[in-house]
Amino acid sequence: MKILYVTTLKRDMVKVWLCQETSFFGSLIPPVDLVSIATTLSQDGHLARVLDLRLYKKPLDVYKMFLKEFKPDALVLNLATASAVYDYEIVKVTPREVKKIAFGSHAIALPEEAFQNGFDYVLYGDPEKALRDLVNNNLNAQGIDGISIPYNINRTPNLFEDLDSIPYLDLSMIELNRYSAVYVDRGRLFTAMLSSRGCPFRCTYCLNPTFFSRRYRTQSPERIAEELKFLNRRFGIEEVLFLDATFNISELQVIKFCEELLKRNIKINWLCNMRVEPVNLEMLKLMKEAGCKRVMYGVEDVALLEDIKKDTTSQKIFDAFTNSRKAGLAADAYVILFPDTKHLNEVSYAKYILNLLKQLNADAFQCNIAIPFPGTELFKSLSKEGSLKSDWALYDPGGKKMPYCSKLDLGKVKRIIFIRYPFMNLKNILNLLKDIDLKSLKKMLKKYLENLMQA
Ligand code: SF4
Secondary structure, three states, rough: EEEEEEEEOOOOOEEOOEEEEEEOOOOOOOOHHHHHHOOOOOOOOOOEEEEEEEHHHOHHHHHHHHHHHOOEEEEEOOOOOOOOHHHHHHHHOOOOOEEEEOOOOOHHHOHHHHHHHOOOOOOOOOHHHHHHHHHHHOOOOOOOOEEEOOOOOOOOOOOOHHHHHHHOOOHHHHHHHHHHHHOOOOOOOOOOOOOOOOOOOOOOOHHHHHHHOOOOOOOHHHHHHHHHHHHHHHHHEEEEEOOOOOOOOOOHHHHHHHHHHHHHHOOOEEEEEEEEEEEEHHHHHHHHHHOOEEEEEEEEEEEOOOOOOOOOOOHHHHHHHHHHHHOOEEEEEEEEOOOOOOOOOHHHHHHHHHHHHHHEEEEEEEEEEEOOOOOOOHHHHHHHHHOOOOOOOOOOOOOOHHHHEOOOOHHHHHHHHHHHHHHHHHHHHHHHHHHHOOHHHHHHHHHHHHHHHHH
């Protein structure tokens, strides 16, 4: 079977696995979710093309040309909330005879909407596994877990027994030198990877349990290290961004992974998202020794940790930053602005976040507006209140507007934070500018000026 895998149409959108947002820096992350699925299906002899429409000025025209040339039997895409309006445009121009198959959080949360907009199948679980079972059964969904079709929703996730059985990414399917990310050193080839799936925690705003279920599963440390070695030797990859929502659910796993890297003497730098626990100085030092250069911690809003069910404390957040600095790792703070903040005006909320970033001495930060993605607890509670807007384009954590009514304009709070941050953290900004790639630097300056004009 000939299968075409496509990204979103929107140039600056990061949409890979769970991530879905317009990148502030214009980072273009390789669509490794599509590559992983395409690699898996290729092993069974199915012909694959991965088409990154974000690389083209007129993406829809390129897509139509590609359809004529490749003549696929099926189209596969990651239907995310932030990209849904663009994803439906792609489906609309796809000929009727091409089967349209969606995986992704929006498709899983709202399969009926996906079908109304032209999809034929929705996958739930590990998309590599669900799609392989479906395609190898001649697209007959009957009796296969995790395959929904119109009027027959199947919510049993179709999961790999063993994540180690996923083949190594075949990065020859994409043009690696077209991608850039703000934290990747200039001129170095990089990729993203996903080494674990699912999360047992219950943060009210998080999509991970919706996408992969609450069962935490991970590849073995040996398998991950071997894949890094392969990607380095076969494709010249020098930096890896782990997209695991939480890289350190198991401390032992992190330690073993670092030991496997050191054993193989693999010269790759890597970055990962972490919870602030379990974190300790020994583990962080070992990570540094094994090539980790930056960790991104979910700080969110420390005053609301209980409300958002983060299951941690502000003390642990501060300890994680202190220990990361001691270990020589750059530590970034991921902050989320929530509508139920107790602050009475935008300036006061912005000052509080700026002060928090200063106290943490975060090397860099990302500040997003809380987005109630369908499938999350936040979506349910705001739906009940009746304050949600129905335009999916607003459900973009990197966007400027909010998809709900709120007493504060969180977009304005975000703008104030971005404008004032460099003046409060000049040293960190200069450090960041040293390594940042030129494309990202230009975008960052442009965005800064845009924010300044709107202030
Ligand atoms: S710990 Fe991280 S991945 Fe898990 S539910 Fe919370 S935010 Fe999501």
